[in-house]
Amino acid sequence: MRDELTRLGVRELRTSDEVDEVLGAGGDTLVVVNSVCGCAARNARPAVAIAMRHEVQPDRVVTVFAGQDVEATARARQYLTGVRPSSPSIALLSGGELQFMLERHQIEGREAHQIADDVTQAYDEFCATN
Template sequence: MLYDPRLVQPMRDELTRLGVRELRTSDEVDEALGADGETLVVVNSVCGCAARNARPAVAMAMGHGKQPDRVVTVFAGQDAEATARARQYFAGVRPSSPSLALLSDGELQFMLERHQIEGREARDIAADLTKAYDQYCATSQ
């Protein structure tokens, strides 16, 4: 069962205000995740750990010197087709929401699953992201 779109809109807006691009179809996912360069995929969710930990961590990491070429999001429980397709790019990782995945040329390089997000401070999650950016991203801000 999908969540009411009115319920999730503020949670979507929290990321899109930052410039994160929403992916709502499997074609949009393939286009973004199959592109050359680095892509951060935010699997968004209605849960408290997405609100308190994951989305704020993404916002904090956006100010880091190195950045992925793209930051995109799919919404678990809302954009079912896009979320399922994105998860196909996360080979060997069980479905998890929220989660944060960094891909390079379509290949998974780094992943934070729900159990690595839940109960942690946003600044610590942002530090994990920026460390991954330093390791895998070529683009400086």
């Protein structure tokens, strides 16, 4: 489950210090809150793989693993202001500020390509000016 993302080049953040280092660095960062649930396997992780082929990309794509890397996940969620904790979820931050978020209820029951379309539209809107 971890390897599905790290094989794509997604950086895994396993401590709160790593989260602060990356999310505090500025630029655009896609944050994937990974999980063991079926909708992460069927929908979220495949959607990230599709979105990584899009022409416009954020500066970084990172992941934390809910339920396994508790400290890192809790710290990442502090950057996801205004939304409840959700696993899986996919968020785009620009300069450490939340710009776009797909929560579990927006991932469950949807096809990976539909989710990837939402993500790449966010890339086009928030990352295209970089």
